[in-house]
Amino acid sequence: MKSIAPGKGYLTGADEIVFLLEEVPRKLRKLFDASTAKFGLSRTQWRALGYIYRTPGLTQTELARHLEIERASVGHVIDQLEKAAFVERRAAVGNRRIWALHLLPKAITLLPSLRREADRIYDRVLSGLAKEQVSAFEKMLEIMSSNLED
Amino acid sequence: MKSIAPGKGYLTGADEIVFLLEEVPRKLRKLFDASTAKFGLSRTQWRALGYIYRTPGLTQTELARHLEIERASVGHVIDQLEKAAFVERRAAVGNRRIWALHLLPKAITLLPSLRREADRIYDRVLSGLAKEQVSAFEKMLEIMSSNLED
DNA sequence: GCTTTACTGTAAGATATATTACAGTATGGG
DNA sequence: CCCATACTGTAATATATCTTACAGTAAAGC
Numbered sequence: 509m510k511s512i513a514p515g516k517g518y519l520t521g522a523d524e525i526v527f528l529l530e531e532v533p534r535k536l537r538k539l540f541d542a543s544t545a546k547f548g549l550s551r552t553q554w555r556a557l558g559y560i561y562r563t564p565g566l567t568q569t570e571l572a573r574h575l576e577i578e579r580a581s582v583g584h585v586i587d588q589l590e591k592a593a594f595v596e597r598r599a600a601v602g603n604r605r606i607w608a609l610h611l612l613p614k615a616i617t618l619l620p621s622l623r624r625e626a627d628r629i630y631d632r633v634l635s636g637l638a639k640e641q642v643s644a645f646e647k648m649l650e651i652m653s654s655n656l657e658d
Numbered sequence: 659m660k661s662i663a664p665g666k667g668y669l670t671g672a673d674e675i676v677f678l679l680e681e682v683p684r685k686l687r688k689l690f691d692a693s694t695a696k697f698g699l700s701r702t703q704w705r706a707l708g709y710i711y712r713t714p715g716l717t718q719t720e721l722a723r724h725l726e727i728e729r730a731s732v733g734h735v736i737d738q739l740e741k742a743a744f745v746e747r748r749a750a751v752g753n754r755r756i757w758a759l760h761l762l763p764k765a766i767t768l769l770p771s772l773r774r775e776a777d778r779i780y781d782r783v784l785s786g787l788a789k790e791q792v793s794a795f796e797k798m799l800e801i802m803s804s805n806l807e808d
Numbered sequence: 809g810c811t812t813t814a815c816t817g818t819a820a821g822a823t824a825t826a827t828t829a830c831a832g833t834a835t836g837g838g
Numbered sequence: 839c840c841c842a843t844a845c846t847g848t849a850a851t852a853t854a855t856c857t858t859a860c861a862g863t864a865a866a867g868c
Contacts, residue, residue, distance in 0.1 A: 522780035525792065526686060528799040533679050534726065535806040552824080569846060576684065581825050583848060605833045605846045630672035633802050641798060642675065648795050649678040652783050656685040702854080719816060731855050733818060755816045755863050 536633060543625035547618060548592075552577070554622055556585055557594060557615050565608040567600070589615075686783060693775040697768060698742075702727070704772055706735055707744060707765050715758040717750070739765075 537551060544554040552575060559574045560566055572582040586609065589595035594615040597607040634642055687701060694704040702725060709724045710716050722732040736759065739745035744765040747757040784792055 522777070522784065525784075525796050525799070526683075526780065528796060528803060529683050529686065532799055532802045532806070533676075533683055535803065536676060536679065539806065550824085567846075577824090578826060579847065580827080580849085584824080603834075603846090607847075627672070630676070633805050634672065634675075635805055636801055637798060641794075644791075645795065645798050646675050646678065648787060648791060649675070649682055651786055652682045653678060653685065655783050655785055656682070656689065700854085717816075727854090728856060729817065730819085730857080734854080753816090753864075757817075 532633075536629065539629050539632075540626070543629065544622070546625075547622065549622075552585055553589055553594075556582075556589060557611065557619065557622075560595060560609050560611050561616070561619055564610050565598075565600075567606045567608065569606075571609065594618075682783075686779065689779050689782075690776070693779065694772070696775075697772065699772075702735055703739055703744075706732075706739060707761065707769065707772075710745060710759045710761050711766075711769060714760050715748075715750075717756045717758065719756075721759065744768075 540551045540554070544551050547554075549557075555575055556571060559571055563570070568582045568586060569579055571586075572579045575582065575585075577585075586595060586597065586607075590597060592614075593612055596610045596612055598610055600606045600608045637645070690701045690704070694701050697704075699707075705725055706721060709721055713720070718732045718736060719729055721736075722729045725732065725735075727735075736745060736747065736757075740747060742764075743762055746760045746762055748760055750756045750758045787795070
C-alpha cells in the first residue's frame, strides 16, 4: 500500500525529516526482503548468516547484539536456520552454557549471491550522489546516532 | 541490549551507511516509544491520533496509507483507541462501507504534550548540525527515497 | 437496470519479536 | 572450597503486524 508524506499543517518542519528518515530504511528493508525471499530466507536470517560468516563460533548472545534483537528471538532464528541446514549449533569447549554457531556448506555457497544482491541495492540507493555527499551524509548520521546515545 | 556496528572485514563500505540508516531511526523510535508510553500510548497509536487530528473524518484506509500499515492492522489500532475513548468511529454520510474517524476530547487534551515531547526529541537528534547541513541531509534522503521508488 | 468490478472494513490465522521467568552453568570474593 | 552473583539459552506468553479470504457496499460498463 502506497504511503503518504506528512503535510505541512499541524506538523513541525522536523517531522518531515523524521518521516524520510523512516521511509528510506523502510524501502531498503523492502528491497532486501524481496532479495532474500528469492533464496527462501528472511532478512533477519540473512543478516544472521552474514555475522556468523564473519565470526564463526559466535554465540547467540553475541549474535543478538549484532542483530539488535533479544536472545530469545535469536533462539528462534537459529532454530529455523538449523532446521534448514544452513547453520549448526556446536558445543563450545570449556563453557557448557553456550552454543558456538557455524555455517554449513549450504549457507556458504549462498553467500556470494546474497552479497551481489546487496551491492546492487546499494548502487541503486546511492545513485546520483557524489562520493563526498555520501561521506557527508554518513558523518551526519554518526552525529545523530551519538546525539541519541543513552 | 546494546548493539554492535558492522566491522570492515567481509562487508562493503555501503553496509556501514545502511547500518547507520537503520540505527538512527531505530533509536528515534525507541525515544518516541518512551515518550508515548508515559501517556499509555504506543507510537502507532500516537501517530494515528496525529493524522486524525490533522484530517478529521479520515477513513481507515486513508489512515493505513499514512501509517504504512495494512487496513486490517489499522482496524486493531482503532479498536484500541476507541476502547480507550480517544477516538470515535462515526458513520459516513453517503457511503455505508466506511468509518469516519474523529478524536474525542480525551485525545485532544493530550496532543499538545505529545507535540512537546516530539519537539524535544527533534532538538536532540539534530543538535550540533547547522541548518544548511540539515537541509542538505534532507535533500539526500529525498534523492535516496526516489531512487528506491518502485 | 443488471452485472461486473472495485473498494472498505473485518475475521482468522501466521509470523516475528518482546517480556518475563527460569534452569543450568560459570565466576569471583571471602 | 563455598556462596553469592552473573551469564546463557529456552519456554511460555503477549503483542503487533501481515496475509488471505470474505461480506457488504458502491460504482462503472453495457
